[in-house]
Amino acid sequence: MTEPVEEFTGRFLVLLQEDAVDEGVAELGAIAGFDPNSGDLDADTVQVFPELGVAVVSADPNLLAELNGAAARPGPVQIVEPERVVHLIKDADPGTAEEESKLTWGLQATGAAVSTATGKGIKIAVLDTGFEKNHPDFAGRTITTKSFITGEDVQDGHGHGTHCIGTSSGPRTPATLPGYGVAYEAEIFAGKVLSNAGSGSDGGILAGIEWAITNGCAVISMSLGADVPVNTPYSQVYETVAQRAMAKGTLIIAAAGNASSRPARIAPVGHPARCPSIIAVAAIDVNRAIASFSSGSADKIGQIDVAGPGVDVYSSFKLPQQYARLRGTSMATPHAAGIAVLIAQATGARGYELWARLSSTALRLPLPSTDIGSGLVQAP
Structure with a gap:
């Protein structure tokens, strides 16, 4: 099997000193030929995310x-990286449904079905292909939406984002059972960072992360990324962004990737989940076995942190279909994110402490930690 080829946009991510963002933008302007004091910077030329201390520039x-x-000399410009093209973590073919008369098997396996936590009062951001605004199961819910894709509103023309939102924070008692939402009373922030075709860029994702932090989201769920060759260095920009986010009380959780063909090949954790300060989620099936497609700790750079239900996952979908059963680390990630929301509500933990509680309470399974990290996430 050939190694994946990384795709780039031709723009650059620039990490700026956290307490000198304005100075860094001024230096970038002098190099790239734009006036940071113009008051109306062209987004095609430069985007600045002051909460993250990151700029995306065309040069x-x-x-x-x-x-x-x-970046090599002391000053406000610290790291420069090429901007990557990212995609939703493509789902394999749906599996065969298990018996789920009232609640999905994922809610049962994670203990969410019997937890007293609901997610009430906690904000979760799902950065994906948007949200099906007319889905009847979400009528009356508090949902904040924003699109970061030029020319497309937040309406989900793909279905992937609506499925992930449903798993993380959809209803438990929809008109048609089974219930499928982990943190069913959480406050939802739906950010469209992937197009209806399922692709986007680092800049759009970073914009979504800044939006989530600014709005006080405790958890960001990202079922997206890019496959990478073995031993590819992690993004230092994303790593610093994740550290800064945690310091502000926001935990980023991302899909590990679906690039494996087990048992013949275990693919490395993809971008950006391979960053040490982003939780990388693997997928298991209803038999608590590692999913054949689930990327793993195939090198010493990208490590799996936890696992979630990721095969034959029933959740909301775009209309008129309304529901779908999908599989992928894309489906495992919102399970983990929803459990993190429940823990945040039950304990008050945020940031680093929330990560520690999510990992330390995971259920150990008779599988290698290189496949599932500390184990299957569990509700408080």
Whole structure:
């Protein structure tokens, strides 16, 4: 099987010193040829995310040496990386349904079905393909939406985002059973960072992360990424962003990837889940076995942190279909994110402490930690 080829947009991510963002933008302007004081910067030229301390810039490739030179010397410009193209974590074919008369098997396996926590008062951001605004199961819910895809509103033309929102925070008692939402009373923030075709860029994802942090979301769920070759370094920009997010009380949880063909090949954790400060989620099936497609700790860089139900997962979908059964680490991730919301409500934990509680309470399974990390996430 050939190694994946990374895709890039031609723009650059620039990490700025956290307490010198304005100075960093001024230096970037001098290098890339824009005026940071114009008051109306062209988003095609530069995007600045002050909460993250990151800028995304379009610059002539000949200026890359100057950008790297600025990063190499003491000053507000710290790291320069190429911007990647990212995709939703493509789902394999749906599996065969198990008996789920009242609640999905995922809710049962994670203990969410018997937990007294509901997610009430906790904000969760799901950054994906958007949300089906007319889905009847979400009538009356408090849902904040925003699109970061040029030319597309938040309406989910794909279905993937609506499915992930349903798993993390959909209803327990919809008109048609089974119930499928982990944190069913959480406050939902639906950010569209992937197009209706299922693709996007680092810049759009970073914009969504900043939006979630600004709005006080305790958890960000990202069922997206890019497959990478073995031993690919993790993004230092995303790693710093994740650290800064946790310091502000926001935990980022991301899909590990679906690139394995077990048992013949175990693929490495993809971008951005391979960052040490982003929780990477693997997928298990109803028999508590690792899913054949689930990426794992195939190198010493990207590590699996926890596992979630990721095969034959029933949840909401775009209309007129309304519901779908899907499989993938995309489906495991909102399970983990929803459980993190329940823990945040039950304990008051945020950031680093929330990560520790999510990991330490996971259920150990007779599987290698390189496949499932500390185990299957469990509700408080």
